[in-house]
Amino acid sequence: MAKAAVEVVDLVKRYPKAKSNAVDGVSFEVETGEVFGLLGPNGAGKTTTVGVLTTRVVPTSGVARVAGLDVRADAVAVCARLAVVPQRQNLDRSLGVRDNLVFHAAYHGVGRAERNRRADTLLERMGLSDKAKAIADDLSGGQAQRVMIARALMHRPEVLFLDEPSTGLDPQARLFVHDQIRSLRDEGITVVLTTHDMDEAHKLSDRIGIVDHGTLLALDTPDKLVRALPGSATVEVVAEPGPGGVEPLRVALAGLDGVARVETPPGRAQPGTEAFRLSVTCEPSTLLAPVVDLLGRHGAGVRDVSLGESTLEDVFIDLTGRDLR
Amino acid sequence: MSGRAFLAVLRRDVYVTGRELPSFLAQTLVQPFFFLLVFVVVLGRGGFVAEGYGEIMLPGLIALNAMFGALQSVTLPLVFELSWTREIDDRLLAPMPVWAVAVEKIVFAGLRGLLASLLMVPIGLLMIDVHWPADGLLPAFAMVVLGSLLGAAMGLTIGTAVPPRRINILFAVIFTPLLFTGSVQYPWLTLQDLRWFQVLSALNPLTYVSEGLRAALVPDVPHLPLWVCVVVPVLAIVLFTLLGIRGFLRRALD
Numbered sequence: 001m002a003k004a005a006v007e008v009v010d011l012v013k014r015y016p017k018a019k020s021n022a023v024d025g026v027s028f029e030v031e032t033g034e035v036f037g038l039l040g041p042n043g044a045g046k047t048t049t050v051g052v053l054t055t056r057v058v059p060t061s062g063v064a065r066v067a068g069l070d071v072r073a074d075a076v077a078v079c080a081r082l083a084v085v086p087q088r089q090n091l092d093r094s095l096g097v098r099d100n101l102v103f104h105a106a107y108h109g110v111g112r113a114e115r116n117r118r119a120d121t122l123l124e125r126m127g128l129s130d131k132a133k134a135i136a137d138d139l140s141g142g143q144a145q146r147v148m149i150a151r152a153l154m155h156r157p158e159v160l161f162l163d164e165p166s167t168g169l170d171p172q173a174r175l176f177v178h179d180q181i182r183s184l185r186d187e188g189i190t191v192v193l194t195t196h197d198m199d200e201a202h203k204l205s206d207r208i209g210i211v212d213h214g215t216l217l218a219l220d221t222p223d224k225l226v227r228a229l230p231g232s233a234t235v236e237v238v239a240e241p242g243p244g245g246v247e248p249l250r251v252a253l254a255g256l257d258g259v260a261r262v263e264t265p266p267g268r269a270q271p272g273t274e275a276f277r278l279s280v281t282c283e284p285s286t287l288l289a290p291v292v293d294l295l296g297r298h299g300a301g302v303r304d305v306s307l308g309e310s311t312l313e314d315v316f317i318d319l320t321g322r323d324l325r
Numbered sequence: 326m327s328g329r330a331f332l333a334v335l336r337r338d339v340y341v342t343g344r345e346l347p348s349f350l351a352q353t354l355v356q357p358f359f360f361l362l363v364f365v366v367v368l369g370r371g372g373f374v375a376e377g378y379g380e381i382m383l384p385g386l387i388a389l390n391a392m393f394g395a396l397q398s399v400t401l402p403l404v405f406e407l408s409w410t411r412e413i414d415d416r417l418l419a420p421m422p423v424w425a426v427a428v429e430k431i432v433f434a435g436l437r438g439l440l441a442s443l444l445m446v447p448i449g450l451l452m453i454d455v456h457w458p459a460d461g462l463l464p465a466f467a468m469v470v471l472g473s474l475l476g477a478a479m480g481l482t483i484g485t486a487v488p489p490r491r492i493n494i495l496f497a498v499i500f501t502p503l504l505f506t507g508s509v510q511y512p513w514l515t516l517q518d519l520r521w522f523q524v525l526s527a528l529n530p531l532t533y534v535s536e537g538l539r540a541a542l543v544p545d546v547p548h549l550p551l552w553v554c555v556v557v558p559v560l561a562i563v564l565f566t567l568l569g570i571r572g573f574l575r576r577a578l579d
Contacts, residue, residue, distance in 0.1 A: 090412055093412060108420060151415070
């Protein structure tokens, strides 16, 4: 097994004057070359966890290691091996785009010829060659994001931390960022991603840790997380209720073997019809015949039937609840 | 590794100063130029100000430029960098200790203060008659270096202590009193009949830089002994550097 690129053991962070721990005993490992997603609602503790790993937040207790080095004892060496793409634009506004890259490499001790060569290559790769002299303030959100990714790659980090990489980007920029993250993975760079975008997390991550209230609630591959959700597949039925009305139908459907729960999906029913979403614990197609049969016996007319899978969002809501933060 | 990073960050600051040279010159030279123009040329013309006042004021203005040139190079940029823009993050993630980023700020601001005060010399020489003793030039240069480092260290302390929402009080409550109680426009010993103001001036470290420059350049004007003008700034530099680094660590790390 490859050595861990990131290792977190019983990490606790309590900010001064805070009532509770922002991070409350989190442990996980990220393997070298993996794309690891940290998923959680706002204020769940994911940014604080990444802050500790990137030496910007001093942990209250616990251990955090990046590339095998302790982030407190070896902070300087850790900084040489990681790179951060923050959520907020923090480019050096006194410098042009290319100078942002070149000076970043200089801070990290990359020689002059080499850093100029890398800057040109990365600007090209990020489609920014014509923006080399632009000032950070004149860039669009997507362009600034690409510059920050290019800057992060200038010193060839082993571990790259991306905080909400596509928040506020248009779909084109988002897709571009996603492609870049995939190719980083192919180059063997370990990527730690924090996000609350479910699709993004599912699409990009090899494994996902779901965090809330400072603790790690679940940790697995996206597919396994979804499959572990009770009633992970769904059958949706739209029907015209028979003479008995809606309630007997609902009760009868909930009583079928393999049906975990019955919900009313919003916005699916037409006037005069009723929609049901059955979360099922068996193969959903085996329920088609029993469902249609049952509706027929109640004198209801079936208008639409569809099968579906749960998504990561269902897992997320199941674990973290529906409360607003 | 850390040494290389330190020099690279310093080179970044020098490079940016080079790109923004006109605004740097305006920031450092316009105010002292008008001080000389009004107090020496304009008021001296009708005898409102005694003859020879220019000789008293010029060393004070050189001291002022050393200290404020350095102070302004740290304070305002730091307030912005540590809050809204977070531009400093990329340097905090450079492979060097966080305290070294603070020390770099002091070194760079010290260089700016030195340059600002040296640029003041030719302007002063063009506007007023001076007769500086040759053997005073070296001590004067040492005082300018001390004044620049003092301003840089104070700038670091102020820049990390002032929350961004309070930035508007910086000028009224900190800069202006520092400017007018630093014995720039008057020799400190002439304040004996205005005791409370003399005490106030003694609390401003700039006083010792101004007095030290006068001791070196216009020794006939009553001044504090040179050793006092060296010891007090040195102690103040040590104190404000430690306070500034502490404040910087507090703001840079959570």
